[in-house]
Amino acid sequence: MRLTRLKVAAAAVLVASTLAACGDAGSDDDGGIDVDVRDDATSQFDEGTRMRELADAGTIKIGVKFDQPGIGFKGATDDRPAGFDPEIGKILAADLGIDADKIEWVETISANRESFLQQGEVDLVIASYSITDDRRKVVGQAGPYYVTGQQLLVKSDSTIESLADVKGTEVCSVTGSTSLDNIEAEGATPRGFDTYSECVDQVLNGTVDAMTTDGAILLGYAAEHPDDLKVVVDPFSEERYGVGYSLDHPEMCQWITDTLKAAQDDGKWGEAFEVTLGKSGVDTPEPPEMDACS
């Protein structure tokens, strides 16, 4: 009897310590890179600039995607989004003296990125935000900090091998996205869904023939279903991801460009890539040359 009780007690202690260990592992590591948060941030920026205001406030609102594994993804139980875009956000915030857990992450979808910046809902948008001339008319876009291209995700036994094969097939992506627009131009029937995960589901159950978007996102899904899915076709578009900011604060452009350049030079950019997109097996690319601020 006594022995049994002892055993129960021992088991209880063991279970408790295991649980505690789990809790620890989760709390102090978000799977991202460590950034050096600047101490003297306020004095670095001129009075009246938006950077100074943010450094003074000690917090920043950054819009990211929540549904793109590797780029920007937040599961239902996650505290903060993970991916290459949030890592870039951490690097920028650190330069303002803002710690990663002081960043307010806001979910932006493709359709509301411009309006969120214009209305001041967010300070920065880092959400697989391709730089285009039309967008630069209404918001500022600094960068590119990453260049990717559109590819196709198909079932392992699919007959689609080249871009010419998509003619007459049904290809899904997110409603209103540039990717859907491009694949329609190739002669495929576009099938728009709300999120990429719904689109992947349609490929898996055979309702549509392929999914298309930036290669980096597709690799993330292919890694989740290595037996059922594969990525085909060389990139057939060039998407240059930029950091969006409001045109009310044009001074931010030079700051974003300089900070990202510094991160490229000291290796933080590469580290950020390795712990996020790099996990799908692609090599870390050369950091792209960034546009000059006008």
Add this chain to the structure above:
Amino acid sequence: MDDVFSHFDLVLKAFWLTIQLAVLSGLTAMVLGTALAAMRVGPIAVLRGVASTYVTLVRNTPLLVICIFVFFAAPNLGVLTGTPFLVKGVVAVGLYTAAFVAEALRSGVNAVDLGQAEAARAVGMTFGQNMRHVVLPQAFRASVPPLASTLIAMTKNTSVVAVFGLMEATARMRYFVNRNADDTIAIFIVFAIGYIILVELISLAAVGLERRWKAAR
């Protein structure tokens, strides 16, 4: 804005799909809704129960949930696999609207004087004949305004399938907005006008029917 007008064929194609969705879903809803209304006022208890369960269940479920069921859950369960997207859209919007059509018609049936149905029964008509020749024709007349509202709501509801693989007007609007970030408001207005035209057509048809049937009564 130039982008929309230089690709206006895409706008027309998108509204054509919206019209197809609305007409086919409307027909499905009218046929199924009439059957449901007849079942609900009919003498067979089992059918009454089935119809009222259907109406209560579907009317209290958001269209989005029904779409998720038809487009995602059903294919994963092996139903509706390989079905064209347009058919799935018609199934989702049609089944949903049928519940509202049934209720609109039932209100019309209630507006028919009880003596009419009793008289029909007295001359030896069966329930089916009674419905076909006496009750439903009068019920349809009485329920033109609520039916028109239902069909107008349905036409606007077709926009829900924009995120379920169909390139209808709302999906096409998102496409243009994505391409022309500097022109979103003008694009919204163009597509809003398209929807206004569709809805006005239904309203005009309803007004016309009401006038004609009022004179005939």
